[in-house]
Amino acid sequence: MTFSARGLRRTLAPDAVPGAHALHTRIVAKIVDAVGAMKGPAAAASLRASGLEALHTVLDPLDVGPLRDRVLDCLREDLLRFAARIGRTVLGWHDDFYIDDYLILRVNFPYAVARAADGAAENPGIGRLSPSVRAAAAARRVRDPRYDPRGYHRNHPPAAWAHGPHVDSWTGHSKDGINVWWAISDVPADAGMVLYPSVTPTDVACDPRSLYVRSGYALPPPVFVPLAAGELLVFDPELLHGTHLNVSAQTRVAVSLRLNERRPAFDPDCFYAREFWRRASDVVAGRGTVLHLKREEHLAARASAPARPPAAAPTVTVTAGDDATAVALGPASLLAEGERFTAAMGDRRVLVLRTPSGVHAFDAACPHYGIDLSDGGAEGETLACPGCAVGFDVRTGGSSSPCLTLTTYPVREADGTLYLDLVP
Template identity: 55%
Template sequence: MAPAVTPPSHQVCGAETLDGLNALHRRVIDEILAAIAALKGPEAVARLDGDLGRLHLVIAAAEVGFLRDQVLEALRGDLLRLAVQVGRDVLGWTHDFHVDDYLILRVNLPYTVARRATASDENPGIGRVSPSVRAIAASRRVKDPVYDPQSYHKGHPPPAWAHGPHLDSWAGHSRDGFNIWWAISEVPAETGMVLYPELADTPLSCDRRSLYLNAGHPLPPPTFLPLAAGQMLIFDPEILHGTHLNVTDQTRVAISLRLNAAEPTFDPASFYAREFWRTAGAIERGEADAVLHLKREDHLSLDAPRPVPALRRPAPITPLAVDGSTVRIALDHPLAKGERLDIDLGDRRVLLLGTADGLRAVDGTCPHYGLDLIDGGLAGHRLHCPGCAIAFDLRTGRSLCADLTLGVHHVHQTDSEVAVTLDRAPDA
């Protein structure tokens, strides 16, 4: 039976709503510290001085998997019970709903550290199912010939990945679910979840190579969701969302859980599914081995996909002339606030934007993944990457990461054309 009341698309709650949350939060930290002690010795724990934001100072990216193994198995029962408690006390579900057996301990190292990891290290979104079903889960893995996350992430090692905007059902998660994103360490806006709730009723298309949003969907500025340590975000994962690249100097630690009001169903277009689930009733009865295997082929959603209009991004503009570092294009009107034009120089792109301060010109691609910035949300003088959500100041080109900056170019407009003087001449 479905719940009588539809919960909000996203909400933040904490110990004031959930009894025992502070104590469990302390236990999670203690288990992480115990795993660090087992891995690196008591000196490493002393160096942390209780601050999980310093994890990258004592462990390498290759050692995060050990933390996941130790912490998730030590606390699996407690975390599953927490998911049930959220369903009962926050979402108001009184029936026997489902809880995903796949639990995630998210350890996002600072970008400047994570990018030095290796290609064999785990990405921050990797989780664990119960040991009793791991062999079955491994046998159900499918390799899709189209899916190629490395092409999107441009060779970055997995620990440095930032999840682009997506719906969870595109990546094999169930429909009609709610996600719990629990901050174990403090999560500033510059390293946490971002949502795009304005697009909740907009048909969106998935790039099957990355399982993220197709290029060509203009985005609003992201909704940032900073969390204090111990707070949790509960949200509908069919709202477009992603991960802000961790551009701070702190490691971010969070735990993700998922629950479904009804028996899970999966997007037929997704090549795999999260198939292992528990019922709230079995968790409440303490039935530790009661894991259900809901095979993808038997639980495909019957809902017809919403038609997505053809994406009509304007074609890039070819310059009238390029004279050294000056590029001239035809333009006989001022750009309205928010209006953009993409200039194709062959080996680079330049983006013209109409802003409250007048016409601006910056590099047209994000220096992180090389994504086209024409789709990014604009808030005042800050332009957000449509992939990793970092903001670039249009006046200086700077972001919160010193290694990720845009070229800012001088613009002069006459009645019939715009001249853009590049901060450096394009390569011949």
């Protein structure tokens, strides 16, 4: 079975790749052993009984970094060989190809737990390079003064961060890679990856402050990717994708691998690059050679500008006196089903949206990171946040997380005019 790489997104059962079952079992066992070594045999026994989904009950977010060290240092070469097998047997790459030396063990605790983490706990999406190149990578670290992930994440601790929509070349990855996202625990839809498969880099632009999509681009509703433990998602990371904030009650554990059919090349608009790579032939032969592909010597052609500029939902400026309890928004007939606009009243921005059940209004800033909800895709009565894909019921403001609720406002229709009551 082979796939064409561009635009690819396929979920594979564990038996689609030779050796996947056995390696998955070893990864789970290694995580349990590492927990035992760090927290004692009772913690390991509890995890064995409850599954990796209960990892947050036996580990503090601060323990996730040391867990990564133990697991990835031990299984690194096995994971790289597994990636080589995917290239050969799934992707059908017969010539030599490249595998990213940066292996990621993704550990996302439930949001309700992670948001209380110590600020020193690692980001859920952090990986590890081979020990032999860590010093060289540290020496190559560069900064862009515009890049401000803490600002984007509204000062949440890094352990609670979730990726906004992006394509991987915006974040220093090679231009023509293929990603393997391997569910080690069960991954429910409200803790998994989300894809926007109809959106490519030519449709949207990157915000250099976050390296995620700029605000103002209307996104379609996200496609959710629930996976059973052991299943793999193989996809083209130049399709827009992101992370659903883990609003489930369970820890999500996944491994990410990256393959490149050709020599990696990097987006010249990204200030850094993932520069350390292995050749599949070296991996298979047991050679530990890590190539250092310096960003400045491996730049891809600059992408053409997005085909369309951002087109935010229209904004209506509404003047409300200090004591006003309601304001007129305009003729009700101007807002057809599925349409929306933002009512701007001084500092307050309220999103007004007509769904099948009627007209609804709520604060336009997501209660999580403050992302502008007017860019989010709606389906029925649910509006998906364009930041981390949490779905809000526009009738109630509720989401599947008790931590995240929209502030809603009553909307009335009288004599063909829409009125917004300003008392939530």
